[in-house]
Amino acid sequence: MNSATPPPTGPHHEDAGSAACAPFGAEDFQVLLEDLVTDSAPRMFAVVQEFGEREDAWVAAWGLAFEDRAEVVGVHGGTWMSLRSPEAALRYFSPDKATRPRLIWPRSVSQEQ
Template sequence: MTSAIDNQADDPNLRPICGRARFTELVEALVADFTPQMFAVVQEYGDCLDADIVAWGIAFENRVEVIDVSGGLRMSLQSPERALQAFQTDGDFTTHLVWASPEPNTQRP
């Protein structure tokens, strides 16, 4: 994949737009503004009896990438709701999308 920068990288007239510290701040802000959202596809059994994460997804601005937890299924979809549809089951299971928060809610040993 070629970026717009590739066509200008050898231009001898290019000068830094600011100092290193400020540039680092700008790049970090850029990453924060465009970080995709992560979600889990969760299957709940019964009425609050049990639940299992069956897939993880990343929602970009114009698409969603999903991989099941076993690694055997990967999907590129138009929306998170499409991932939900792909993991729907019959019987006593209800499938949910759960958006991941940036901070973990539990500590691992």
């Protein structure tokens, strides 16, 4: 870092030189990062199109629900939406009266399956 570049700032860099902010061990830092990711992860959902009265259904899109918006991607490509909420996606997946779009929140998905 040259003298023209300011040092990093933010809540974790304020006292970077003090003994109170000693570096974490590799395992402790890994746990800290996993907690950070877990706490800030968006919630995944699917937009399912149901046909008839519980006759058939398929996943039309996947989405990520953030605190302030939802991102939705169609399963066949070509569709990508940034919306205010997951529920806002439903109107885009209702092509006729026989098709009912639904939001489905998957059960928890673990990497250790």
